Amino acid sequence: MIDYIKRGVELILRIEWESKLAKHVDEYFCKVNVWRECDLFPEELRGLVRDGAVGESIKVNYQAGKLLPFNKEKVFECKAWQCSPPDKLKHIKLRKGRFYPLGYFRGIPGIYAGNPYPGRILAIENNGDFILDANHPLSYYDLKFEAKILNIFEKTSELGGRCKDHMEIFLLGPGMQARYYNEPTDFGIDEKEAFLREDKSPDTIFYAEPRLIGHIDRVCHENLVRFYAQNLPKSGRILDLMSSYESHLPSGEYEIWGLGINEIELRENLQLNERIVKDLNAEPSLPFKDEFFDAIVCDLSIEYVIKPLELLKEVKRVLKKGGKFFFSFSNRYFPSKVIRSWIDMHEFERMGFVLELLTRTEGLGNLKTYSLRGYTRPIDDKWSIACNLSDPLYVVYGERVS
Numbered sequence: 001m002i003d004y005i006k007r008g009v010e011l012i013l014r015i016e017w018e019s020k021l022a023k024h025v026d027e028y029f030c031k032v033n034v035w036r037e038c039d040l041f042p043e044e045l046r047g048l049v050r051d052g053a054v055g056e057s058i059k060v061n062y063q064a065g066k067l068l069p070f071n072k073e074k075v076f077e078c079k080a081w082q083c084s085p086p087d088k089l090k091h092i093k094l095r096k097g098r099f100y101p102l103g104y105f106r107g108i109p110g111i112y113a114g115n116p117y118p119g120r121i122l123a124i125e126n127n128g129d130f131i132l133d134a135n136h137p138l139s140y141y142d143l144k145f146e147a148k149i150l151n152i153f154e155k156t157s158e159l160g161g162r163c164k165d166h167m168e169i170f171l172l173g174p175g176m177q178a179r180y181y182n183e184p185t186d187f188g189i190d191e192k193e194a195f196l197r198e199d200k201s202p203d204t205i206f207y208a209e210p211r212l213i214g215h216i217d218r219v220c221h222e223n224l225v226r227f228y229a230q231n232l233p234k235s236g237r238i239l240d241l242m243s244s245y246e247s248h249l250p251s252g253e254y255e256i257w258g259l260g261i262n263e264i265e266l267r268e269n270l271q272l273n274e275r276i277v278k279d280l281n282a283e284p285s286l287p288f289k290d291e292f293f294d295a296i297v298c299d300l301s302i303e304y305v306i307k308p309l310e311l312l313k314e315v316k317r318v319l320k321k322g323g324k325f326f327f328s329f330s331n332r333y334f335p336s337k338v339i340r341s342w343i344d345m346h347e348f349e350r351m352g353f354v355l356e357l358l359t360r361t362e363g364l365g366n367l368k369t370y371s372l373r374g375y376t377r378p379i380d381d382k383w384s385i386a387c388n389l390s391d392p393l394y395v396v397y398g399e400r401v402s
Contacts, residue, residue, distance in 0.1 A: 007034040009049055010151040013170050016144040020182035021355055022367035022398075028170035029374035033155065033163070040165045042067065045147050057148035068171065070139040074110075080128030082107050092344060094121050094130055097185030099176050099346055102134055110134075118176060118346065137175025170374070177351035177369050187353045188341055189360070195306040199336035203261055203281050203304075206337055210264035212245045215300050216330050217383070219375045219390035224248040224299070224328055227370065227395060232324065236294030239318070240272065242280065242301035247271040248328070249297065257293070259286070284310040288318040296325045302354060303333050303342045312361040319400045325364065326397040327354050347392065354396040365401035370394070 013028045032038070038049045048058045064070070085092050085104040094100070102108075102115040111119075111134065122131040179185055188194040199206060214221055228250050232238070235253035243258035245265040258272035259280075266275040276287060284307045296315055305311055315325055331347050345353060351369045358364050375390040377383065 004050065005035045006155045007050075008032065008153045008155050009034055009052075009149055010153070011049070011166070012148050012150055013166070014146040014148075015138075015171075015174060016146075017138065017141045017174075019141065019178035021179055021359065022177075022369055024174070024177065024369045026170075026174040026371045027373075028166070029150075029372075030164070030166040030170070032166060036163045037166065040163060041147075041167055048147055048149065052149045054149050054152055057146055060145045062143040062145060064142050065139050067143055067145070068136040068139040070135050074134040075122070076108050076132045076134065078105065078108065078130050078132050080130070083128075083130070094124055095186035095188065096121055096124055097180050097183060098187070099137070099349055105132060108132070108134075117172070120180060122180060133180075136171070137178070138171065139175075141175070141178075173346070173348040173373075174371065176346055176348035177355065179352070184359075185349075185352055185356060187345075187356055189309075189353075189356060194341035195308075195339045197304075197306070197337055197339055203279050203337070206334075207261045210245070210262050210268075212265065212268055214246045215244070215332065216391045216393075217381050218378050220330060220393050221246070221248055223372055223375070223390075223393050224395075225250050227328075227372075227393070228297070228326070231326070231397070232295055232297075237292065239286075239288070239293045239296045241296055241298040241315070242304075243269065243272065245269055248299050257288075280311060281306050284314060286311075286314040286318050290317055291320045291323075292318045294320055294323050296323070297328070298326065299328045300330065300332075302327045303329060303338050303350070306339060308357050309360055312357060312364065316361055316363045316400055321400055321402070324397060324399045326395055328393065328395045330391040330393060332391060347394065351394050351396050358396070358398065363400055363402045364398055367396070367398040369396050 009032045011030050011032055015026050017024050032049060034049055038046050041049055044060045045058060048056060082105050083094055084106050099118040099120050102111045102117050102119045103113055105111055118137065120133045120137065122133050124130045225248050237255045240247050240256055240258045243260040243266060245268050247269055249256060249271060255273050256271055257274040258266050258269055259276045259278055260266050261279050263277045266272060296319055319325060342350065355367060358367060371394050373392040377388055377390045
């Protein structure tokens with residue numbers, strides 16, 4: 001047995017929770033220095049972290065407000081002048097239901113400049129006054145929590161540095177994808193400005209040069225493939241929507257149709273059985289008959305779509321009843337081609353944005369979200385010097401219900 005002082009543990013942390021709009025699962029991978037960091041976990045988990053074996057897990061159900069307490073005194077009635085974001089972000093407009101770093105606000109007890117934790121705008125008056133909720137966004141929900149040991153290793157040395165509060169890191173983000181009491185979040189979906197882009201030229205120009213590379217790192221790619229292996233049907237006709245050089249689909253008895261904008265990229269994608277070249281931002285209709293596909297995946301692309309509601313109607317039309325659809329993304333994108341509103345959203349809010357789009361398409365339902373963060377970027381990845389974390393994975397999915 002490894003001595004407690006030298007023990008290191010690889011954990012996967014998981015929460016399941018449910019909002020009025022969707023069911024949610026958030027996961028986080030972490031490597032724990034047991035001697036330093038065990039006491040930072042909730043008391044219920046410390047025995048597992050300190051003494052558990054590989055494959056062992058613990059499940060704890062927390063009622064709303066138990067793990068993350070709610071305090072009504074952290075809901076503030078604010079004057080318009082109390083919103084004071086940094087100078088380079090003065091363009092940001094407060095919107096009902098949206099989250100903003102608490103450091104954007106001043107003159108509020110307990111909130112300091114530079115505070116990175118999220119606060120939610122619950123209401124906005126015509127004169128600009130607003131109500132700010134500084135409680136954790138998950139404090140409203142019952143949580144099913146699980147921690148599982150994936151690996152145990154022996155530390156060879158103790159080099160100093162700071163402790164990591166893995167629970168705090170894990171829980172910074174989840175909850176932001178949900179509405180507040182099922183009131184629609186104002187993402188500006190009805191405003192044309194939300195879907196403007198820096199580069200207004202036709203996409204056929206920007207994507208004319210083939211990019212024969214993956215757009216997420218290998219670990220994130222493998223995690224997405226694993227997710228699809230668990231959630232896609234085991235066989236059937238699949239549409240890889242806005243496809244490119246690489247698909248993220250598992251092996252199976254699939255007939256995979258790829259629709260993308262660059263012919264060379266599609267030709268080089270060996271997973272595809274059929275290939276169709278089309279610019280969906282120029283014309284969002286899909287060239288398929290009704291109820292043609294068993295499942296549709298749209299990976300790393302929804303953030304570029306300038307007419308998403310029109311596209312979602314087409315997704316519903318060509319999907320069989322009971323068929324599943326998936327929209328996945330990470331935190332990487334082409335800045336000049338991404339829609340304007342995407343840039344100003346927190347990564348977890350982006351799942352909420354996609355959920356809001358889906359609710360406007362009658363017949364798409366049983367909505368769910370999934371997030372996975374914390375894995376290490378491959379050492380041979382050219383970006384590993386700048387960031388040793390693998391790209392995070394976010395998925396919003398559901399099925400055609402009518």
